[in-house]
Amino acid sequence: MKNNKIPVLLFLSLLILFLVGFQSDDPRELTSKEKLGEKLFFDPILSKDHSISCASCHRPEFAFADTSAVSLGVSGTKGERNTPSVTNLSGRPNLFWDGRSASLEHQALQPIQNPIEMNLSIVEAVKRLNDNNIYSAAFQRIFKGPASDKNLSAALAAYQRTLETANSPYDHYINGDDHALSAAAIRGRMLFIGKANCNTCHSGEDFTADRFKSIGLYNGKDLNDPGRFAVTKDSTHLGDFKIPGLRNVALTAPYMHNGMFKTLKEVITYYNDPDAIVKNGKNRDLALSKPLGLNDQEILDIEAFLRTLTDDRFTKLN
Known part of the structure; x- marks a missing residue:
């Protein structure tokens, strides 16, 4: 009889290696900014009480997003918005749901010093890194100087x-593999760019137009996050949020800035007829002024297509 434990143990070993990344205590293995950044991303040294890391909320097995509506910071403090994936952010002109950061370097330090997230001053974070033999040696090797806010970011x-x-089934399909998508997913793709008109906002190779839109999830009462308005103070931006990319979206539930939808089907159902779910949504985009008229099968087909945007690197972990 074959021993089935060996493949399981091998898988778990590979999973652990993926999750911890470059967690060696040998500074000689930290040979690049990328490797140093990975170690920092998984290290709770950047939180006030050493309890959480960036990866606590941006979990690799969920495409670097979280599974709760909002994540918990130090001391179990509840966050204010859903944790977005940090995949496919290179070249994005605005980051965070409200677009308050214009670069990954600026964005990287915000959760560290946010009092309801990691709650550590950047001054203290830099001091900890310079007091740590592993990190001080790594920063000297890579940046030719001590850790600073600039080279930490x-x-x-x-x-x-x-x-x-x-490297998803969708990518395989558009690169010539006609068998990479199911019949339902192919129908869903045509609906996505046709009847449902999703590609008006979710366009390009990462399926985002890099703009801000209100889809009606602000009513000033129970739904009262003003979104982009909090940054710009422009009343026309009330309820506007950054249009997220859709790559790996099947892994990043729950959805929207507040995590109010638990499944992709719920999201598509909302877009199909927003007013049936949220009454009196403020500043709702005119493209959502009337129902899309999708039937149940069409909703399932669009969901099937969205699932094909999951990269192979994550399929192996789920």
Whole structure:
């Protein structure tokens, strides 16, 4: 009788290696900004009480997103918005749901110093790194100087730029493999770019137009996150949020800035008839002014297509 435990143990070993990344205590293995950034990304040294890391909320097995509506920071403090994936962010002109950062370098330091996330001042973060033999040696080797806010952000940003994905069933299909998508997914793709008109906002190779839109999830009452308005103070931006990319979207539930939809089917159902789910949504985009008229099978077909955007690197972990 074959021993089935060996493949399982091998898989678990590979999974652990993937999740911890370059966690060696040998500074000689930290030979690049990317490798240093990866170690920092998984290290709780950047949180006030050493309890959480970037990867606590941006979990690799879920395409570097989270599975809760909002993540918990130090001391179990509840966050304010859903944790977005950090894959495919290279070249994005705006980051965070409200677009308050214009570069990965600026974005990288914000969760560290946010009082409801990692709650550590950048001054203290830099001091910890310079007091740590492993990190101080690594920063000297890579940046030719001690850790600073600038090279800390550079290392984290460099690692995030390695998280680009373009190896999904959808990619195989558009590159000539006619069997990469199911019949349902092929129908869903045609609906996505046709009847459902999803590609008006979710366009390009990462399926985002890099703009801000209100889809009606702000009503000033129970749904009261003003989104982009909090940054610009422009009343026309009330309820606007960054249009996220859709790559790996099947792994990043729950959805929307507040995590209000638990499944892709719920998201598509909302777009099919927003007013049936959220009444009196403010500043809702005119493209959603009337129902799409999708039937149940068409909703399932679009969901099937969205699932084909999951990169192979994540399929192996789920």
